Amino acid sequence: MTFSPRTYLDHNATSPLRLEVAEMVVRALQLPGNASSVHAEGRAARAEIEKAREKVARLVGAKAKNVVFTSGGTEAANLVLTPGFRRLGQAGPTGLLMGAVEHPCVLNGHRFPGDAVGIIPVDRDGILDLAWLKSHLEKGGTEPVLVSVQLANNETGVLQPVAEAARLVHEHGGLIHTDAVQAAGKVPVDIAALGVDAMTLSAHKIGGPKGIGALILASDQFEIGDKLIRGGGQEKGFRAGTENVAAIAGFGAAAELAQACLDREAGRLRSLRDEAEAQVRRIAPDALVVASAAERLPNTFAFAIPGLKAETALIAFDLAGVALSSGSACSSGKVKRSHVLDAMGVEPTLAEGVLRVSLGWSTTKEDVIRFAEACERVVGTLYKRKASAA
Structure with missing residues (x-):
């Protein structure tokens, strides 16, 4: 041996980085076109992005049209954790509740004012206190809130009762996001079964390239009023800027491999x-x-x-x-x-x-x-x- x-x-x-992913990245790097161009070279680049979008969506039981590619899990969390995240035609959340053991991209990356933020305690095993969450939601009145609860902790590996939290949040008219960066590809993840409105992922946790992630929405009935990166209409207007075709293709390859095994x-x-x-x-x-x-x-x-x-x-x-x-x-x-x-x-x-x-x-x-x-x-x-x- x-x-x-x-x-x-x-x-x-x-x-x-997995070997198969590296090979995919190299192939995609050789594509000359901009994915926003209408010529054949541009369409070839666009095709790689859309194939990857399908693969990433399948990993978490989502629809491809609801996958928004970002520069990583941190940007994805920063993008969605805002008062501007809302259902179409409805008011956005007035406050944010976060688990005490969330990743720093959630604790420090949200865009709510400090006096509108609350911390959900955990027990000695690091598991979310659902009784506290329920009580807080009941006291909150009719104003909708956004709740962010990670699916798995990056330091301890502890899995959180996200589906139960989602049920409570929706009963009180709120929205819920889960950071699934550590869980995806390691345990089964299904956005519909979890009942969350938004989910964030990162490729380099599953053998994909660094610097690419995704925001996954539960449906196309959500909008973000205050985008982080503004400019062109890429990613259906959620995230401007020329797409990183090679990294996105690598993300898709890594997602496909993770799901298969x-x-x-x-x-x-x-x-x-x-x-x-x-x-x-x-x-x-x-x-x-x-x-x-x-x-x-x-x-x-x-x-x-x-x-x-x-x-x-x-x-x-x-x-x-x-x-x-x-x-x-x-x-x-x-x-x-x-x-x-x-x-x-x-x-x-x-x-x-x-x-x-x-x-x-x-x-x-x-x-x-x-x-x-x-x-x-x-x-x-x-x-x-x-x-x-x-």
């Missing part, structure tokens, strides 16, 4: 994830596995070993040839305590040591073995240093 010099276990940050990959990754988790518990019996009792993505677990700081441990794992994360890779690139863990009530000294393991299409049994070997060395070395310094 030939081992890779590195073991990459940070797929929730970015999943490596969804069930098989979920089972394979869950088995590998459980084995890696068991190895951590064996090596450090006092380790905390975050939200281990909750329903989680099959590829993700977060853990902390008392006495180990994340920053030190990440460097040690990296030197041992294993790439992990301390949580979201979308912040400053520095290790800092997670707002997700704070919202869950994780004890601060433990929270400062939480590491995330996230597997993906390229992960093998050998990667888990290498992770366990590195973990054993890291724990032994750092504990020895700690003991000698005491």
Whole structure:
């Protein structure tokens, strides 16, 4: 068996580009036409975009006409989380409610005034407090609100009760968006079954190119009054600018691959994830596995070993040839305590040591073995240093 010099276990940050996707991107890069042009070259570029739109739509059970391509999940969330998002002919939302463990693109990227924003608490497993949401909606009167609840947490893998939240929101005349960036391609996602009005995706979480994402609407009966990027009429007026044909084609290829092997990959990754988790518990019996009792993505677990700081441990794992994360890779690139863990009530000294393991299409049994070997060395070395310094 030939081992890779590195073991990459940070797929929730970015999943490596699949070979088939790279080949699609290269082919699309060679198309000379602008997709808005009417000549044959322009029509060829347009055809690639529309084929990709169909593939991305199928991944989440949507209609292709309701897929809007953006530069990524962050732009897609910024685009839709606005008072200008509304059903045709109806008033837009006057306020925004967000889960306490949302991704920063939601917490910091929305376009509501601060006094119109509320935070939905979570329990110790990081699961949305639906009773709080129901009570707040009942007290809110007749003014419609927009609610944003992620489908799966990027740091812990915890899956949220989005369908139940959607039912509550719609009973009170509101709108609901879900950030499905981490969930799509890892667990079955169906926009109609979830009952949400809008969903956001990102290609590079499923082995697609970086810098391409999508806003998915539940129907064509929605509009956004205050567009983020204005100019031409691309993407049916939702997002101006010449389309990134190569990245869009790559997104479509990645979506098609993810859908084709969804069930098989979920089972394979869950088995590998459980084995890696068991190895951590064996090596450090006092380790905390975050939200281990909750329903989680099959590829993700977060853990902390008392006495180990994340920053030190990440460097040690990296030197041992294993790439992990301390949580979201979308912040400053520095290790800092997670707002997700704070919202869950994780004890601060433990929270400062939480590491995330996230597997993906390229992960093998050998990667888990290498992770366990590195973990054993890291724990032994750092504990020895700690003991000698005491």
